[in-house]
Amino acid sequence: MMRFQAALSCGLTAVSLVLCAPLLHAADAPSKQANTLLLDAMGAELHRAMASLGSPGADAAKQPKPYFVSYAVSDSDSFNMTAQFGAIALSRESRRRSADVQIRIGNAEQDNTHGDHRSSALTTIPLPLTDDRAAIERSLWFATNRGYAKALDSYLKVQTEQQVRAKEEDSSADFSAEKPANAVLAASTPLSVDTSAWEKRLRDLSGLFRDYPEIFFNNVSVQATSETVYFVSSEGTRVATPNQVARLVVVARTRAADGMDLFRAETFEADSLAHLPDQKTLVDKINAMAKNLVALRTAPVTEPYNGPAILSGRASAVFFHEVLGHRLEGQRQRGDNEGQTFTKLLGKQILPTFISVTDDPTLKAFDGDSLSGHYNYDDEGQPARRVDLIKDGVLETFLMSRLPIASFSNSNGHGRAETGRMPTGRQGNLIVSSTKTVGDKELRQMLLDEAKRQGKPYGLYFEDISSGFAVTTRRSPQAFQVIPLVVYRVYVDGRPDELVRGVSIVGTPQAALNRIVATGTKQDIFNGICGAESGSIPVSAVAPAMLVSEIETQRQAQGTTRPPILPPPPVNEGGKEDKR
Template sequence: MNRRTALRLARIATAEARRATRGLRKPGFPRLYYLSYLIRDLDLYEVEARYGSLYRDERYQSRNCLADARVGNYRRDQVTDGGLFDNSKDDESHEYVDLPISNRSEPLKIGLWRLTDAKYREAEEAYMRKCAHELTYLDTSDHLGAWQKCPTIDDRGRIDLPPIDSDYWSAYVEKASAVMLEFPRVRNSHVELKVRHQTNLFVNSDGSIAIESHSFWQLEAYLWFLSKKGDAIPWMVSHFTPDPEQLPDLNSFRGEIRNAARLLEKIAAAPQIHSYSGPVLLEPVSAGLLIHEALGHRLEGNRLRATGEAKTFADSLGDRVLPDFLTLHDDPTQESWTDPDGQQHGLVGHYRFDDEGTPASDARLIEQGNLTGFLTGRVPVAKKHRSNGHSRSRRHERSMSRMGVTVLETSDGQDEKSMRQQLIDLVQQQGLPYGIRILNATGGETATDAYDFQAFLGEVNLASRVFPDGREELIRGVNFIGTPLNAIHGIIAAGDRPGLDNAWCGAESGFVPVSTISPSLLVRHLELQSKSDTPYSQYCYPMPGEKRS
């Protein structure tokens, strides 16, 4: 989408929002007091190859709209529980989220009209249900108001999306995937590139307009290794960036795949442990995952308005929640980060405006160990509430406060040798046979609702155990788990070389891109538990080109 087209579509959407606000007035029902459209225009490219041959090469366009229709007033409207659960695919409006990809005005107007009418009727029904619910149950946060009234904005930013050379990338993934032929124990594999060009057009009934474009490039090589004993070990070589210039060249990527395949052979030969309780040294990406799961999701402000949430830190403002040498903030305005070696990396969690049309800002969450704030959108979570521009969603889900560019900083960073020695010291003090070092963890999950146990899990890809005499050996078969307060209160040291993890994060409002920057962390006590593990039988006859052993 070019700038001229974006401006034209934004004008059409603005006119329809004003027309709807004037026209949607039904006697006996609360008025439509606010309406916004977030139109997402998507140019998607996906190419996949296996064992040196293309399997898929697709490019397609899509366009959808997140419509927010609110009835009542800024003090009280139909939204309950901070909007966390306004994400049903069974709603009538879900059928109308997709918009025409042509740029003709009449089809777009009709698409917006159909979506808006359904959203309005659903909002009125939700308002009546809320009134009925409150005949029995008390809304303890009603005094905070429903929606922050914000000044109008007008930011018609540039649309600057890098070109996609499909011929180059189809040849790239094809040649990269051929490396797998060198490793017959890798029984399944693929190399894939996904490109997502996204242009956001935000307008609302107050007269705001914001235009912003994003580009996401995700290059992955998936390897599924089957050992002779039947142990299946998956591995992913992944690069996720907003800038294709930061993706590796073909030779470098082929080298990464070869290194991963050789590493899988070592992991398969490593001893399997089933449980552990004791000190753990988490390298930067793994440490960032711990902070993201144990702390970050619990600082999402919308959760403070949900009756079913545990609200772990609701009463902790001003209290010590981390060691005094750690500071945590989330700044989506940060576009790039320079690592300790001087290399610059793009941040996929960067944006200028959130999905409620609020300018992004640096949310100061924890200062020198003390909790100072939450990630917030326009849903009030305290008196004199001000959004810090962190409300986002994936598609049809109501946007909620989410992490963007999460940065954990230390005022007392220690080098790798010191961190490792402190791990050994803890092992000796606790009389344990070894300590654990988490070298890589790529995903996790957590439960934040009051009904479930307050716990989190990190998917460990690569770990080792460190013995009191300094020896270190790889281990396999475990994930790290814990309860949030015990885990973060157990942090006793941080490293001096932070690392970056660009990834997708899932929550009630869908999957959104996030960036986490963190140093390594030493935790006094963390638990490991067995992965779900069912050994496989060997294939009935050899792969082509493989000799039967």
């Protein structure tokens, strides 16, 4: 099951690699050269491992030589600052180096990662933070030996299993042959933090929630990371790529009288702190979010619904990520446990003819706004590539890592993973475009007309969402769920739109995708963190608003806990407790 969430907070979604924020971001400082000492140490130890493991002096029948070894090292600086109700709750700087050692035994056709043993190739350890070559090489040596033992044990199990199991549906190889890459880019520059300036900004922003006593929790955090990833392999790949991210996240929670928990979240992302919104923009956004959250407390709870709806661009983006994107990831087209929704539909129409879908991680921004899913090289050392997934509604290809499938034997630069996980085919920047676009007013009128035609008293408008998840395994229903935050009933009799709560969008992919009637003219961005078997990674989805002729909703789970019984303590204008 895959989950896609806005970057709400470290407690709600995995953002361990995107920690917090200085006032001067890495992008504002001069660049520095890649750490060649680190690269040289990685290369030397890798060469020694390839030459020594399974050497002729050993029993080759029991200790075969690895045919592939790679080292991936993440070297990062990060800073995290959080405030709530006008006070700083957390301020932390950190430095981290960690190494993923991957070892494959056997051959590309069948190795120790076969079937359910994919993770057997990977060993992860922390590395020394100082540029002590001897210490780095010793750490890599230890991880390599441990990884080789694990890979060897798994390879023996794979060989045994092949003697007793039935023929697999997809007998593709376990590893693709790729051209080695050599690109040592300038390293990310260290973060430079003006903590006092950010303390004031966050105190002021989180202090705004003191004016809303119904909101019992808030969290405003600024996050940044400066990371360089180094990758070397026995095939000759030698890559160093930088990455800088700045993010400001606002989360607020309340509870309705009937026990339903409600929350809103806003995420602002940029390639540097200097490009995050100014304070006035953030203040306006937070006040609007807080007012909407308070209004949701008394909004009526929606009933299950099946009828026409408009999804805003943000909601549409998550819809495509969950309903379509995950099912186009390469590894989901092979394996006895995968549902393989679209595996047999290559060259066939799976969307209306006016819709095309690409995934382009080479894009840093879209219409001036940063995209979370950008990268130069994937986590297998392959160059990022634009992939045209669907053209004019027709399925063209899948998102490929170095795990081949029946139809495609090579990577297209989408092998991605969190540190400590094996890369798989994953989304980067999923971009939906349309040739059947109408303005907002016309799209709304089309919604009303469709609702009248179906005899519905209203259509639904989904303005904002929080997250979603998709199930792709064969043993479970091929279903999806998207959790909206802001939903309105749009009445056909002209009554004002009505805010409602407790809505959850559900359905199955092929039915949902073929009910798209038209789209809006403007494409919106949703940046978030996506969790799946290869870990939590930053992704983006870009899509226009869309009208669907039929969408199914159900009621969300509802708690029974009362809102806080004791009211919050009063505060005076200075922000201190009122002692009167």
